[in-house]
Amino acid sequence: MNSEYHNNFQSVQAAAGEKLGRSVQKSLFDRLEWIKGLHQLCLPNREPLIVHCEDGNTSAWIFLVKNGLGRYSALANWYNFTYRPIFSGDYDEVTKLALLARLAKKLSKYAHSIEITPMPDEDASANLTERAFEQAGWVVFRSKVDDNHILNVKGRTFDQYWGDRPGQLRNTVRRKAKKNLVSVRIEKEFSEDDWNDYNSVYQRSWKPEEGNPEFLRHVAQREALAGCMRLGLAYIDGEPVAAQFWTVENGEALIHKLAHVEHATKSSPGTLLSVAMFQHVIDVDHVDMIDFGTGNDPYKREWMEDVRERYRLELYWPNHPLAWLPILRHYASGLVGGPRSD
Known part of the structure; x- marks a missing residue:
């Protein structure tokens, strides 16, 4: 079993080949193109630490960034729905555990x-x-940090799914749709004009300033080339008033971004656009699951049916003096029960 570390993505690409590419990694967030883009455009001043362990044809990877002397965190940010060690090859739980333990031991030399x-x-x-x-x-x-709202389609058509939505939501859609003020379209191909409309909506919405619009634009372009982008746009009298950026792949739809402009709220363009997007991915793309990402916004419960938890792991190497105080603080706080006892 061999392990090594990298501090640049060129050497990672050389070592990984296609193992961290779309053909092997089914999750968008587990691919080198996502991780590399995130570092270059969102975390460029954070030195990467990438540890790789290989046993035969089985590989495990952990991507971190430096936070200070001996302190590291996941190479991830708010754009990530998930972060986890990444595997490729033929593996079972025992193999994964052995590879990760080897990675963890190697990380103790750096962090x-x-x-x-x-x-x-x-x-x-x-x-x-x-x-x-x-x-x-x-x-x-280990502590819980967030919730992930999802919809398991369970073979339903959109009409069957829609019949299970809250009555108030269905009534709102019925009333607003009758007025025929909002026009909606869903694009699979990337165009600068469409993306400008998306940005126009986002910049005029209630949403906070986008962390890195260029990163999201690169994701949209790349996913469009792969046939995975779904960009929804809603207009009133030719003005873009609502926008949603989704991706669809391997039976899953991910809702990355959605926004609407405040002055159009009375016409519910965001809700009408959501109906069109859900109908498209259920009836046209035939997805098995729709993932609304993290966050407990109340409106998510109107559209989603299940909740999964998201966790934080805080890891300390007890043989290093700088780890002693935070370990003691965790025990003393009573907020975290301490390490696993099993």
Whole structure:
């Protein structure tokens, strides 16, 4: 079993080949093109630390960025729905645990403190990572940080799904649609004009300033080339008043961004656009699941039916003096129950 570290993406690409590409990694957030773009455009001043372990044809990767002397965090930000160690090859849980434990041991040479989030656990990522780092000698604290609202379509048509929505939502859509003020279109191909309309809506919406519009634009262009972009736009009298950026792949639709302008709220363009987007991905793309990302905005509960938790793992190397105080603080706070005892 071999392990190595990288501090640049050229060497990662050389080592990984296609193992971190679209053909192998089914999740958008597990691909090198996503991670590399995120670092270059959103975290350019944060030195990367990338650790790789290989056993035969099985590989594991962890992508981190430096926060200070011996302190690292996940190479991720608010654009990520998830963050987790990435695997390729033929593996089972035992193999994954062994590879991660080896990575964790190697990381102790570089870091005394690591924070990784947002971690899923429906695929056992958080649990497996926690166990592996503990096995390697780290002290691990786990806490819930967010919720992830999803819809499992369960083979329903849009009409069947829509019939299960709250009556108030359905009545709103029926009343607003009758007025025929809002026109909607859904684009799969990227165009500068469409993206300018999207940006125009976002900039005039209630949303906070976009963290890095250029990163999102690159994602949209790349996903459009792969046939995965769904850009929804709503207009009133030719003015863009609502916009949504989704991606669709491998039976899943991800809702990345949505916004509407305040002065058009009475016409509910955002809601009417959502109806069109949901109908398209359910009846045309035939997705199995729709993922609304993280956050507990009340409106998400009107559209989604299930909730998954997202976690933070705080990892400390107990043989380093700089880890002692934060470990003690965790124990003393009583907010976290401490390392796993099983």
